[in-house]
Amino acid sequence: MLALLPRLRRLARALARDAADADDLCQITVEKALLARGSWQPGTRLDSWMYRIMRNAWIDTARARGRASETFVDAEAGVGIGSDGGGEARVALGEVEAAMRRLPDEQREAVALVLVEGLAYKEAAEVLDIPMGTLTSRLVRGRQALMLDLGEAA
Structure with a gap:
């Protein structure tokens, strides 16, 4: 479990x-x-199991706060985040993070699980509790939105 942190x-x-x-979500x-x-069933993927717990915890947290918009910071916050590479790398990382924040929740979840965390489509669909076709659709729309957003930022 520690290796997954x-x-x-x-x-x-x-x-x-x-x-x-x-950080709060990780702790929860x-x-x-x-x-x-x-x-947890031995022999199954611990990461997928924990991702599902995290997603459900996030949904619970957002519902408890009443309005999801109150839990998010301004889209420009964190533009300079990143410690690897030079200043250009930090700006690029910040632009990607900002673009990710602007995606709708459903697309952001799909992109994060498949493109960032490297889960297979089937595993990501199971974590999100959606059909694989729905996951594929969200990924396509999310990728397109990111490319358009990042293309305009360049």
């Missing part, structure tokens, strides 16, 4: 759009996973 944090960042909310996810560890 960087990947969980990345997904939490994609879902929450805010570093503090992402690990807590819930530890409490429910008896329900």
Whole structure:
């Protein structure tokens, strides 16, 4: 489980759009996973199981806050985030993160799981509890929106 923490944090960042909310989401996810560890089936992917816990925790958190828009920061926040590479790399990373934040939730989840976390389409569809065709559609729309957004940013 400890080896999954960087990947969980990345997904939490994609879902929450805010570093503090992402940290809280990671903590909630690990807590819930530890409490429910008896329900994980050995031989199945631990990462997919934890991603599903995280997504459900995020949905619960957003519902509890009443309005999802209150949980997100301004689209320009975090433009300079990133420590690898030079200044150009940090700006590019910030532009990608900002573009990801502007995607609709459904597309952002699909893109984060498949393109960022590397899950297979089938696994991502299971995590999101949607048919594979729906996942594919969300990915196509998400990729197109990112390319358009990032193309305009360049």
